[in-house]
Amino acid sequence: MRMVDLIKKKRDGGELSKEEIYFIINGFTRGDIPDYQMSAFAMAVYYQGMTRAERVHLTMAMAESGEQVDLSAVEGIKVDKHSTGGVGDTTTLVLAPLVASLGVPVAKMSGRGLGHTGGTIDKLESVPGFRVEVDRERFVELVNKNKVAVVSQSGNLTPADKKFYSLRDVTATVDSIPLIASSIMSKKIAAGADVIVLDVKTGSGAFMKDLESARELARAMVEIGTEVGRKTMAVISDMSQPLGFAVGNALEVKEAIDTLKGEGPEDLYELCLILGSHMVYLANKAESPAEAREKLKESVKTGRAVETFKRFLAAQGGDASVVDEPSKLPAAKYVINVEAEQDGVVSSIMAENIGTAAMLLGAGRAAKDAGIDLAVGLVLQKKIGDAVKKGEPLVTIHSNREDVEDVVKLIRSSYTISSGSVKKPTLIYDEIQVLGG
Numbered sequence: 001m002r003m004v005d006l007i008k009k010k011r012d013g014g015e016l017s018k019e020e021i022y023f024i025i026n027g028f029t030r031g032d033i034p035d036y037q038m039s040a041f042a043m044a045v046y047y048q049g050m051t052r053a054e055r056v057h058l059t060m061a062m063a064e065s066g067e068q069v070d071l072s073a074v075e076g077i078k079v080d081k082h083s084t085g086g087v088g089d090t091t092t093l094v095l096a097p098l099v100a101s102l103g104v105p106v107a108k109m110s111g112r113g114l115g116h117t118g119g120t121i122d123k124l125e126s127v128p129g130f131r132v133e134v135d136r137e138r139f140v141e142l143v144n145k146n147k148v149a150v151v152s153q154s155g156n157l158t159p160a161d162k163k164f165y166s167l168r169d170v171t172a173t174v175d176s177i178p179l180i181a182s183s184i185m186s187k188k189i190a191a192g193a194d195v196i197v198l199d200v201k202t203g204s205g206a207f208m209k210d211l212e213s214a215r216e217l218a219r220a221m222v223e224i225g226t227e228v229g230r231k232t233m234a235v236i237s238d239m240s241q242p243l244g245f246a247v248g249n250a251l252e253v254k255e256a257i258d259t260l261k262g263e264g265p266e267d268l269y270e271l272c273l274i275l276g277s278h279m280v281y282l283a284n285k286a287e288s289p290a291e292a293r294e295k296l297k298e299s300v301k302t303g304r305a306v307e308t309f310k311r312f313l314a315a316q317g318g319d320a321s322v323v324d325e326p327s328k329l330p331a332a333k334y335v336i337n338v339e340a341e342q343d344g345v346v347s348s349i350m351a352e353n354i355g356t357a358a359m360l361l362g363a364g365r366a367a368k369d370a371g372i373d374l375a376v377g378l379v380l381q382k383k384i385g386d387a388v389k390k391g392e393p394l395v396t397i398h399s400n401r402e403d404v405e406d407v408v409k410l411i412r413s414s415y416t417i418s419s420g421s422v423k424k425p426t427l428i429y430d431e432i433q434v435l436g437g
Contacts, residue, residue, distance in 0.1 A: 003027065003037045010044040018057045025061035029160040035167055042164075042173040050178035055220060056227045058178070062186035065160035069109070069192035073140045076105045077283040080193035081275055082184060084217070087205040087355035088242035088380075092120045092150070093256035094264075094272045095279070097309035100148035101299045102292075104283040107143045108150045109157070109191045112365075121152050126250035126329055126374040130318030148312045158186045177213070181220035188225070195231045195282040197275055198222070202429065203240030205351025211236070211429055218432040231282045234432040237271055238425045241349040241384050244268035248363040248377015250329040251398060257323050260306040267427055273297065274428060330375035332398035337381075338408050340388045344417040349384060353414040354395075357407045361399050376400055378411070385424035388417060 001023050010016060016024075024041060027033040050058065071078050079099065083089050096106045110120035121132045132152040134142065142149035161183050168174045188196050198221055201207070202214035218234035225232025244265040246255040258264040259272065277292040286292035299305040310320040322328045358364060362373035379396040382388050395411050397404050 003033050003041075007037060007040045007044055010041060010048055013048050015051050016054055016057075018053075021054065021057040022061045025058070025065060025160050025164075029065045029163060038164065038167055039171045039173075042168055042171055042176070042179065045178055046173045046176045049176075052223055052227070055178050055182055056224055059182040059185045059189065059224050060228060062158050062160040062164070062182060063190040066158055066190070067156040068190045069107075069136070069157070071107055071140065071143075071192035074105050074107055074143045076103070077195060078105050078107050078143075078193045079195040079197065079279045079283050080106070080108055080188060080191060081197045081199065081279060082188055083199040084184070084201050084207055086201045086239040086243060087351045087358075088244050088247045088252065089199075089201075089239075090123070090244055090246065090252040090256050090259070090268060091199065091272055091275060093123060093253060094259045094268065095276050096148050096150055097260065097312050098272060098296055098299060098305045099276050099279045100146065100312070101305045101308040102280055102285055102295055103147060104280055104285050105143050106148045106150075106279075107139065107191075107193065108148075109153045110150055111153050120150060122372060122374070123249045123252050123256075124150060124316075124318070126253045127313055127318040127322055128328065130313060131316050134316065142315050146308070146311050146315050148308065149316065150312075151316075153187070153191075157190050161186050175207075177216050177220055180207075180217060181224060185221050185224045189228060189230065193230070195279065196225050197278050197282070198232070198234035199271070199275055200234050200236045201239035202236055203238050203351065203425075204349075205242065205355060206239035215430060215432070218430070222432045233278055233282070235271075235274055235278070235428060236430040236432070238427050238429065239351055240425050241351050242354050242380060243271065245380045245383075246377065247354060247358045247380070248361070248398065249372070249374040250331070251377040251379060253322070253329055254326045257306070257309070257326060260300065260309050261303075262300045270427060278431075332373075332375045332377075332400050334397070334399045334402055334404070336397040336399065336404055336408075337393035338395045338397060338411045340382070340390055340392050340394050340415075340417060341412070342417055343389050344387075344419050345422045346382050346384050346386050346388060346394075346415060347418040347422045348416040349380075350414040353410055354378065354380075357410045357414070360407050360410070361397070361401075361404070373400055382415075383424075385422050 112119035208214040277289040280292035314320040361376040
């Protein structure tokens with residue numbers, strides 16, 4: 001078998017066999033196949049696409065290229081959730097303890113943030129003492145005891161995907177549906193969950209800007225998960241504006257605490273109920289998603305959800321008292337309002353620019369090894385459809401530098417204020433259900 005023949009086969013629209021795909025992935029991971037040939041293969045896939053079978057083989061080849069997490073020692077049906085990324089996406093911080101409060105094991109491995117999207121691990125590190133580095137034995141022990149643990153991804157999880165993604169990043173082949181779907185699903189499958197619920201974002205702050213592309217990606221991932229024996233479904237949700245109000249690590253932790261107490265933003269709470277209801281239902285802890293939703297609401301109402309969050313924080317070394325005393329979270333030195341310059345109604349917000357503004361303050365990182373400031377970020381005071389008067393705050397900046405003119409300018413350019421009424425965006429566009437089981 002020669003790589004040049006396989007590149008030609010895919011270039012000409014042929015279907016690669018399981019053996020051929022494993023040959024490519026294993027050879028590339030070992031270093032036997034050079035970058036220039038793998039780049040040519042990526043471009044061939046970009047133009048020719050992949051069949052359902054090819055996507056499954058590519059996913060499994062990458063999942064099997066490194067360590068795979070064995071969660072068989074965790075009691076019950078293990079669930080995981082993945083978001084394709086966005087601005088102010090605080091769902092994991094709410095969902096993990098909320099779903100766990102109903103006895104559903106959530107064994108989650110998360111990454112750090114890069115660019116305008118925040119990372120769950122960074123957010124959790126805002127809690128004093130919280131440890132994200134936990135060995136596998138302790139990870140299983142924590143999930144069995146508290147039904148929830150969130151740790152940083154293993155360094156040897158899907159090495160083929162890490163290497164391949166770096167190459168795609170510099171060869172203009174990132175935005176290929178088969179390659180995106182296989183990349184995401186290889187990590188989820190290697191992480192060992194039985195149930196995978198996907199939150200596929202669409203809109204200005206999402207990777208998939210238009211709805212049809214988001215649907216195509218969601219279907220591709222659900223098909224892969226189902227083919228390899230994982231219960232998988234996807235929700236397509238809005239990212240035409242930031243989710244919730246907070247953008248920034250400690251600020252989002254506070255918002256998650258508010259949401260678990262039933263006092264958070266309406267859109268964040270609703271999305272968590274929808275995603276959570278599918279997680280609970282697919283874990284066989286409810287007869288229907290509707291029943292699961294009612295159980296989740298009851299858990300918030302009775303305080304069981306927030307108590308589960310406290311136990312989760314304490315079990316991983318975190319100071320659980322931040323739940324009742326959020327002032328113990330990192331706080332920025334300067335709090336500055338960006339005020340509206342005219343009366344009207346907010347008609348659009350460029351979500352990606354809001355994420356970039358938070359990154360300029362230090363809440364995100366431009367490079368993987370860059371440091372971040374856990375205290376800084378933004379809190380939106382007005383969202384799409386909200387009326388605003390001149391001089392009212394649109395956004396509150398939390399900063400550790402006094403001069404934030406660059407951030408103010410970017411925020412102002414992100415908001416459009418119009419006259420007349422404006423319809424609030426749809427939160428959920430579609431649900432792609434489990435196919436064949």
